[in-house]
Amino acid sequence: MTERRVAFAVPGDLSRPTGGYEYDRRIIQGLRALDWSVDLVGLGDGFPFPPESVSGHAEGRLGALEPGTTVVIDGLACGALPDAVERLARKLNLVALVHHPLCLEQGLARDEAEELHRTERAALREVRQVIVTSAATAQRVGALFGLAADRIRIVEPGTPRARRAQGSGGPDVRLLSVGSVVPRKGYDVLFEALASMAGLDWRLDIVGERRDPACCAELEARLVRSGLADRIRFFGALPPGRLAACYERADIFVLASRYEGYGMAFAEALAHGLPVIGSGGEAVRATLSRAGAIYVEPEDSASLAEALQRLIASGSERVRVGDAAWQAAGALPRWDEAAARFAACLEEAR
CATH class of the missing domain: 3.40.50.2000 (Glycogen Phosphorylase B;)
Structure with a gap:
């Protein structure tokens, strides 16, 4: 039986308490429970506007992977590395995990949003597959970046079972x-x-x-x-x-x-x-x-x-x-x- 192995490339600190990182952690944990070998690849900080030193470091780490390796790149980094993604796609099976389009983040200057739209569009066109977290995001990603629907897959997050809230019990x-x-x-x-x-x-x-x-x-x-x-x-x-x-x-x-x-x-x-x-x-x-x-x-x-x-x-x-x-x-x-x-x-x- 062929070994089921994947590299998971993550920018920043995987332990950060945000929804995107929680999704990454849970999927990695779940894949390992299914007997997948998951290799973590840290890409550094500063995304989605990394300095050149960080971009170079990220490409170097990904480029050191064995040819033919399947690599999931978190969208926070993938969309910011279009040139590296184009080069790496020649030797690796690249999968982009897009939580939401980077260019739709609020608070960006117009030129920043336009640049992220350009770089994310270029990067996503080079990967083998794009995984998104909802049907609505699939539609938005397809329309924004000109991707055919058959290149996009939907994997909704899970929700852990929880104890029922008891409420505040106070006057407020x-x-x-x-x-x-x-x-x-x-x-x-x-x-x-x-x-x-x-x-x-x-x-x-x-x-x-x-x-x-x-x-x-x-x-x-x-x-x-x-x-x-x-x-x-x-x-x-x-x-x-x-x-x-x-x-x-x-x-x-x-x-x-x-x-x-x-x-x-x-x-x-x-x-x-x-x-x-x-x-x-x-x-x-x-x-x-x-x-x-x-x-x-x-x-x-x-x-x-x-x-x-x-x-x-x-x-x-x-x-x-x-x-x-x-x-x-x-x-x-x-x-x-x-x-x-x-x-x-x-x-x-x-």
């Missing part, structure tokens, strides 16, 4: 948001919605990396101006155990993303039986089409406020929607299923 309704503090996550939209509900009893906990100093400073200034600073707490990134505790003591999950390639935090909230309110485009709409969730359009703070007011004001409504979320969670895909689908894609690409 505890809201929870989980996502890096960056413009794409729409915290400014959420704060605008919450500013219209100062008369209701609520508190908001935000868990996620504070990796964009300018975004963090703008949000903190907005909180001071609105008078909400004492009702909203930023926790930064938390280890899995403390994050699970945040879900378990929350009453409502809300995230006002402008765009998501899938939206793993929404699925995790459903798995905890939390009422979910969210936005983020077609991939999130699909995740939140299940009972127990309310979808609003991105940047629609008025509709977001209406949905929040409905749940904050009524404990019985929160219980009803939470019960529906808990039931819907049983239909969410699991990580072992995701790993099996990913493995099938790799077999096809070999």
